[in-house]
Amino acid sequence: MALDQHKRDSPIHKHDCKTCDCSFANGTALAQHLQNSSVHASSFAVPYNGIPASEIRPVYQVDLKLRHSNPEPRRIIELTRTTLETRIVSAIIDGALRLLPPDQDPAREAIRMQKIRDRTERASQAEKLFNMRHSAGNEVVQKTKITPDILFSSPTIVHGVLCHWIEYKDTFGFKQNPFVHKQHLKQFRKYATTLGSGMVVYSVGFESELLRVEGVTCFREAEVMGWLDSKISQRQYLARVD
Template identity: 40%
Template structure:
């Protein structure tokens, strides 16, 4: 019998993705935190706890737990941390660019963060639509893309995101945050904000684009 991994790719035969329950995410993250000094990989963590979370989500939870380690302030440690950060930022940039390119291919009109800055618009989400669009019935004036898994206990990240997204909804109107790997249910509650997984957004907007042609 094949076990279906939670948080895997979109499938039209199952109900719409609404996120992963906190009760599924929390035990895995707590175990990652306990093991953080051993710098566990996915296999090590899965050997200590039973979960059906997708491996990429487990890896994201491990990476979040590792941010709780005290910094290595030796020259070598700082150099290694800088190298890892640069690699992670480049990967995030590539994922975001691919997402934006796909929306342009579908025919949606918007300004990217860079384009907004060029004409001195503020604030600057990753995507500001020239005309608001609907994603699964939610009106979106803007989108913010995150190349990771969204969850409430994400160290140093969750509170920063909430502040950022609250500002966008306050100044630009309703919008959405799009997570590449999905998100924990109710991990962020802001009026006018919806969370989506990248796969569902591309599926929905691609379908709308085809129907409009």
């Protein structure tokens, strides 16, 4: 217990690699270790680098034209012949629908607002599940005034990235998303400036070169959870061997 307390409080252990049980003089040295060590190599042979804007733009343009009719993803896929996943097309439609003015018909407006509440609730539940799954086995501190979804008590290696925090977004990230993308950029810059480097995880992926914020790395949930599952399996195997 005393040793754990010492490691948490002492500045000497600010740049520890918990996986390898070794300390480094600064964050740069730790980052270099993470990049070069085979222990931290990604389990994914082909990294996910996002979806090109050229594949997103045509879908969004059609969504804008048809937003007053509240189009279904299947209809957009037929019209654009896109190969994007249905969940991604649905998220892009949601972006276009944000530009709709309030409906003058009270009944239709009530339906629209209920759909927004339902979508918000689903996103909240997905966020809770992600937090519960990823927090397992990691030391997490209670939320402060700055509230990323996960705030680590000390820098933690996640998928080869040095993280002080993780923010989860149950959506597809794309630059043309009205209001939302600018709001997210402001949020991530605040986290990075105040808390240090961190990670943003999008549930269904993101547009290529979505974030150009120093200290912020972007991942798709599938990669992060795949990495986490492999680490959990590794710990379970080592526990059985011991």
